Amino acid sequence: MNSLEVQNLYFKYSSEATDYILKDINFQIEAGEWVAIVGHNGSGKSTLTKNLNGILAPTKGRVIVQGVTLAEATVWDIRRKIGIVFQNPDNQFVGATVADDVAFGLENRAMPYAEMHQRVHDALAAVDMLAYERQEPAHLSGGQKQRVALAGIIAMAPDIIILDEATSMLDPDGRKQVIATVQQLQARRHNTILSVTHDLEEAALADRVLVLNNGELIASGTPSKVFSQPKLLKKIGLDAPFTQRIKQALIHQGLKLPDGYLNSSELIEALWTLNSKM
């Protein structure tokens, strides 16, 4: 069964608006898959996220989450199946302390006291933030706040996790921590992950990449396939990942390197092989 399915989705903010912000979006994500949606700022990425859990209602088309079609009657059920980490670490921190924030979703579900405390504790341990349990958000870094947001999601145990530009406001340390936490999570819990980003290094971690431009999906495929199309990336104003840029420049200089996208250790191996052939 597909974890998440979007069929012919169109969206505009008001019926008078002439242009659609999202145009005929179609995709499916399988359970346990990690998919990245890439596009520059203003390409419609965040509008798409809000359509997936009913914060915005599609103008046309359907969103199906684990077999349930998103509608007014099902919206609260669907929100239980999807956890979202948003872009701005401050604006999604609801609780007065770390533990309170993690508990917020559980409180909304009217979970009994003892179970709630257990879950908050476990979730904070999972993101390595237990030591900060009683801290106020003002004393946390952006990366720590995002990890708390992740803990808030883990506590709710949804199947689908959406990272909506969750690392774009973080410094490199914070970004690394958040991504590492997500990777660990997926390894352990096999969540379906949809990461919406303009950072192709982050997108490289996905099984599949969807490219969004001006509200339309213009390409999709494995990171390897998408990143080896420099023209496409240039068109959407994104930069190929570091290793891809280096590899392309080296090929341009006449070095014989394999096709397709290579991550850092793969490129090192390729260069090593080249070296030993010398």
Next chain:
Amino acid sequence: MNKMILGRYLPGDTWLHRLDPRTKISISFYFIVIIFFANNVLSYALLLAFTFGVIFSSGINQKFFFNGVRPLFLLILITVFFQLFLTRGGHIYWSFGPFALSQYGIRSSIYVFLRFMMIILMSTLLMLTTAPLMIADAIESLLSPLKRIHFPIDQIALMISLALRFVPTLMDETITIMNAQRARGVDFSDGGLIKRIKAMIPVLIPLFVNTFSRAGDLGTAMESRGYSGEGERTRYRKLTWARRDNIAWAVMLLLTGLLFILRN
């Protein structure tokens, strides 16, 4: 400005910090009430001893505490001044028009001074040792009987908690925006009142705009996490009444007993 401690909370782990906030709030009110039963030197001495006993045993930084409350004493002195010169009775030492310096005046102004002082010292101590959030929790708990008449205590409590949560964020933001405008040549300390108010416009507009966008984001995040504004919610934080709270109340009752023995 940073010496002012009214409304400030100092994190810590003293016995006063650990006391249930409901105990602290209700005892503070109780104490204010019994202060008014003191009516002679001995009863005032008892309450003063109690007040300073609490302060000294609280483990709070004494110098910081007394420096911080000092500005408040100016306010008391003004009140005391009126009390001193407008009360007549007993022997009159000096008089001029409606003003007089009398035996009663002196005595009652000293008593008024002591009362205010104790109230201020105790309430400042309460604020310093109780996180705003705990005060909000305590108020919620103390008002919870109102739920029966469908007063939306839960929503109000969440609103207060969110407001408290965003105070530091908005303070930081205000400082950042002020710095940015200062760097663009705005001088907030220059000129008369009108000029100064005008200088705040470039701060207030961005602050409002950003706060609205924050509120929008926050609403989205809350809804995404299942907050619908209706239906039953449980609470993560529970106030727990401990033995030390019983002891605190026992001490208060003892104090009351002594007070009534010592008063006239």
Next chain:
Amino acid sequence: MDIEFQNVSYIYDANTPIASVGLKNINLTIKQGTYAAIIGHTGSGKSTLLQHLNALLKPTTGKVKIEDREITAQTNNKRLKEIRHRVGIVFQFAEHQLFEETVGKDIAFGPQNFGVSESDSLDLAHQMLAKVGLSDELFNISPFDLSGGQMRRVAIAGVLALQPEVLVLDEPTAGLDPQSRKDMMALFAQLHQEQGITIILVTHQMEDVANFAEQVYVLEQGQLIRTGHPEDVFFDETFIQQHQLGVPQATSFALSLRQRGLKLPSLPLTEADLVQALTTYFGKGSVKHE
């Protein structure tokens, strides 16, 4: 205009139980026309230092010399305006400072505060709008109708309109997408090269440091722990490891290659350097082979 810090310390909430050190005994000189970068972890004192650069904060002890003006704890708040005119600061998420009804008026706001006439300042605003790469059609619309990236550019134009001799940039590209990021960094480099403006960049992006900075200042817990050229700092492996600092991707990639056994003769700072180094390496290799 040279900037010099002499034994500068700054303490937040001085004389209270919650006092905390912002800066500790900082000594540094930034010469006129330098492209300087300040790096360090979050909370290392970068923002505190930055606010000393145009007297938004005054040192608790020590002094900051901005050309011939000395700023100490005792300095009067009046007469600081001249400094602020000559040292412009672009704060993090600078779009948060926009407030005027139109883009043009917002850019002209700064110059007007420093006594430039309305018509001159609006002329300046037109120029600066073009300089940051935005169309003049935006001049009369509300800044709040722009996209986030456009708002950032308008805010930067508002600081450039002061025509500062020193431009301080606090994470100017945070949150922007790659293309806008590149455009913006190119703009600052151009200002530096063509007009000789001193640039002081506070950043976490080591690539930007590698590509543009001539001098790097490393802060840790309020102290200046290293000053030097980017090569000196980034190639000092022990230092980098000790203080858990990031290095440019090209440098770290080359280090991994060396670890794998590839004997690269020199370390690269930028991507171009890396490609150059590898081409030379393999170029020589194949010559030997033939």
